[in-house]
Amino acid sequence: MLIKTRSEIPSSEITPESVYHSRRQFMGNALTLGLGAAGMGGAGLSLAAAPGDGLRARAPSDMVRSAPAPWWQEKFQNIQPVERGGDFWTDEDLTPYRDVVTYNNFYEFGMNKDDPYKYSQTFKVDPWSIDIGGECDKPGVYHLEDFLKPQQLEERIYRLRCVERWSMVIPWVGFSLADLIRRVEPNSKAKYVAFETLVDPEQMPAQRSRFSIVDWPYREGLRMDEAMNPLTFLAVGLYGNYLPPQNGAPIRLVVPWKYGFKSVKSIVKIRFTEQEPPTTWNMMQPSEYGFYANVNPNVHHPRWRQDMETRLPRTLFSVSRQDTLMFNGYGDQVAHLYEGMDLARYY
Numbered sequence: 001m002l003i004k005t006r007s008e009i010p011s012s013e014i015t016p017e018s019v020y021h022s023r024r025q026f027m028g029n030a031l032t033l034g035l036g037a038a039g040m041g042g043a044g045l046s047l048a049a050a051p052g053d054g055l056r057a058r059a060p061s062d063m064v065r066s067a068p069a070p071w072w073q074e075k076f077q078n079i080q081p082v083e084r085g086g087d088f089w090t091d092e093d094l095t096p097y098r099d100v101v102t103y104n105n106f107y108e109f110g111m112n113k114d115d116p117y118k119y120s121q122t123f124k125v126d127p128w129s130i131d132i133g134g135e136c137d138k139p140g141v142y143h144l145e146d147f148l149k150p151q152q153l154e155e156r157i158y159r160l161r162c163v164e165r166w167s168m169v170i171p172w173v174g175f176s177l178a179d180l181i182r183r184v185e186p187n188s189k190a191k192y193v194a195f196e197t198l199v200d201p202e203q204m205p206a207q208r209s210r211f212s213i214v215d216w217p218y219r220e221g222l223r224m225d226e227a228m229n230p231l232t233f234l235a236v237g238l239y240g241n242y243l244p245p246q247n248g249a250p251i252r253l254v255v256p257w258k259y260g261f262k263s264v265k266s267i268v269k270i271r272f273t274e275q276e277p278p279t280t281w282n283m284m285q286p287s288e289y290g291f292y293a294n295v296n297p298n299v300h301h302p303r304w305r306q307d308m309e310t311r312l313p314r315t316l317f318s319v320s321r322q323d324t325l326m327f328n329g330y331g332d333q334v335a336h337l338y339e340g341m342d343l344a345r346y347y
């Protein structure tokens with residue numbers, strides 16, 4: 001891995017939200033988020049003080065979430081900080097915590113960007129289990145606790161590019177999907193991995209709506225070599241703190257060179273398959289959303305061009321538009337996966 005040494009820490013590496021918002025605004029946000037007195041109890045406060053020293057990014061102390069269960073708190077004491085200059089890092093400004101947790105796509109909780117944080121705050125994430133099966137030698141219903149306990153958590157800073165033409169830079173906490181896959185020993189017939197989100201209409205308001213456009217569960221999938229690529233990540237936290245429900249708690253996929261919709265949230269089921277699995281957006285609108293969904297400035301969505309993006313946050317005073325990069329800037333790590341493939345056909 002390439003390691004650059006630097007004599008100085010550039011200003012962009014200083015957690016930007018600390019200067020971005022005043023404390024007064026934090027308090028306002030915390031209340032809107034439903035993280036008032038109850039949500040910021042003892043566990044949250046001790047978390048703010050202790051773990052993850054050396055992490056590049058920390059949630060603002062007023063917005064720190066409390067642990068879903070005591071074992072989570074232990075797990076988050078020891079997060080390996082991202083390596084500056086490495087493959088899992090960028091020197092771009094981080095999107096402020098507040099924007100990462102209030103501007104979301106999570107259609108199970110509603111279609112508007114603020115629906116997920118408004119309607120997900122009582123979502124239960126512990127206990128949580130994942131049903132793993134299909135073409136693998138160790139199928140079973142695994143408790144997330146059993147999976148996470150032996151797993152070293154690490155921090156990664158990735159760009160996230162939504163097909164709607166906005167993007168963010170997010171410091172995630174989690175581990176490689178490849179680590180999980182190796183433990184369940186896929187066999188030689190496993191060519192794809194399929195993922196599903198929880199179905200629970202009692203907790204997810206859009207799943208009980210008669211007007212919902214999505215055929216639940218939300219489904220996504222990857223080719224096996226994409227799933228095993230070192231960039232492909234399972235996130236259980238962001239900004240050094242537990243993943244908020246609106247971002248896909250307790251565990252969600254992050255595939256930074258693909259459009260955001262591939263990064264399926266709140267995963268309860270994983271299947272190894274021989275055939276390409278059906279995926280939610282492709283099933284709904286195949287002419288607009290392909291299975292591959294690699295970020296590609298040369299292949300436009302029928303309703304919007306893909307060669308530009310807005311880096312969030314947008315403010316009253318500035319809109320930061322920038323060129324979209326092939327594979328979202330991760331070409332060195334992933335272009336070889338698609339050698340000889342016509343990416344206009346396999347979009």
Ligand SMILES: Nc1nc2c(c(=O)[nH]1)N[C@H]1C(S)=C(S)[C@@H](COP(=O)(O)O)O[C@H]1N2
Nearest residue numbers: 104105106107162197218260261263264265
């Ligand atoms: N289950 C589920 N996963 C999902 C979605 C969704 O609606 N449901 N939206 C996707 C889309 S379109 C994007 S851009 C990202 C957004 O992730 P974020 O809200 O954490 O930024 O989640 C993806 N994962």
Ligand SMILES: [Mo]
Nearest residue numbers: 162163260261
């Ligand atoms: Mo998206």
